[in-house]
Amino acid sequence: xxxxxxxxxxxxxxxxxxxxxxxxxxxxxxxxxxxxxxxxxxxxxxxxxxxxxxxxxxxxxxxxxxxxxxxxxxxxxxxxxxxxxxxxxxxxxxxxxxxxxxxxxxxxxxxxxxxxxxxxxxxxxxxxxxxxxxxxxxxxxxxxxxxxxxxxxxxxxxxxxxxxxxxxxxxxxxxxxxxxxxxxxxxxxxxxxxxxxxxxxxxxxxxxxxxxxxxxxxxxxxxxxxxxxxxxxxxxxx
Numbered sequence: 001x002x003x004x005x006x007x008x009x010x011x012x013x014x015x016x017x018x019x020x021x022x023x024x025x026x027x028x029x030x031x032x033x034x035x036x037x038x039x040x041x042x043x044x045x046x047x048x049x050x051x052x053x054x055x056x057x058x059x060x061x062x063x064x065x066x067x068x069x070x071x072x073x074x075x076x077x078x079x080x081x082x083x084x085x086x087x088x089x090x091x092x093x094x095x096x097x098x099x100x101x102x103x104x105x106x107x108x109x110x111x112x113x114x115x116x117x118x119x120x121x122x123x124x125x126x127x128x129x130x131x132x133x134x135x136x137x138x139x140x141x142x143x144x145x146x147x148x149x150x151x152x153x154x155x156x157x158x159x160x161x162x163x164x165x166x167x168x169x170x171x172x173x174x175x176x177x178x179x180x181x182x183x184x185x186x187x188x189x190x191x192x193x194x195x196x197x198x199x200x201x202x203x204x205x206x207x208x209x210x211x212x213x214x215x216x217x218x219x220x221x222x223x224x225x226x227x228x229x230x231x232x233x234x235x236x237x238x
Contacts, residue, residue, distance in 0.1 A: 005119070006144065007143045011139070011146070012162065013129055013135070017185060018150060020043065027122070030083075031081065031083035032080075036120045037083045037084070038085070039084070042088065044062075048085070052079070052080070060088045061109075074086045096134060099134075106133070109140070136169060143176060149201060151187045151191075156200065186215075
């Protein structure tokens with residue numbers, strides 16, 4: 001990793017909060033701004049890979065950390081200029097168990113990233129919805145953590161556990177890890193609950209919460225089924 005490289009782990013142990021959608025569209029937006037970007041799909045569900053229309057996944061994030069593929073073999077280009085992806089397969093789910101017996105198990109992803117030949121300005125890691133060994137690997141490799149938080153009831157449930165995990169990683173595995181921020185997703189202006197949740201989160205976390213919120217929008221939900229980021233599927237989507 002170079003000093004000018006940002007590695008952002010997009011993490012939340014709760015599923016359905018917009019984590020993968022955030023990862024895909026953040027990576028796409030950075031590429032659209034002329035940055036060189038790599039998106040690493042580190043969620044066994046592989047939704048980031050599907051959301052970018054990636055079908056060939058012979059070499060992937062699982063084969064990389066299990067040393068069946070070289071890191072550079074696992075990277076492929078996408079339909080978005082400037083955006084590459086390291087896709088994944090469902091076999092990655094087995095890594096939670098396999099990593100237990102591997103040497104330097106928390107550093108497998110970080111060591112793989114260090115061997116990538118191309119210099120990316122941004123690497124975005126789409127984490128699984130858990131706080132297991134895969135997420136620990138992502139946090140150990142990252143320079144920052146971005147947390148998507150759904151504007152619905154129980155939004156704060158489990159967030160304190162994620163924060164404790166971040167602190168634990170910072171204390172023993174990655175002293176340079178920092179909080180990038182919390183982004184509120186699926187905000188519904190018609191729903192009073194969204195406003196209440198947003199206020200509650202801002203009261204708890206202050207300046208860590210971005211002013212911009214991601215609204216609930218059907219176009220955002222539709223885009224992955226076409227294998228496209230929403231910025232390509234519908235440029236006018238708010």
